[in-house]
């Protein structure tokens with residue numbers, strides 16, 4: 001009787017691991033879907049070096065990019 005219970009427990013654990021893996025594999029495309037598709041040009045803030053998508057960046061003088069108006073005001077470091 002205990003042997004059977006152990007066998008069932010092992011099978012259940014194996015199935016849980018299997019389905020857990022399957023769910024983990026299915027989650028990554030969902031995570032990728034959250035990001036906008038297509039390549040987004042990345043720029044780095046001239047002040048703090050933070051990388052951000054170009055549409056979100058604040059453009060400064062000399063073609064520089066900044067993460068915020070505050071850093072544009074502070075200028076390149």
Ligand SMILES: [Zn+2]
Pocket residue numbers: 045046047048049050066067068071
């Ligand atoms: Zn910055």
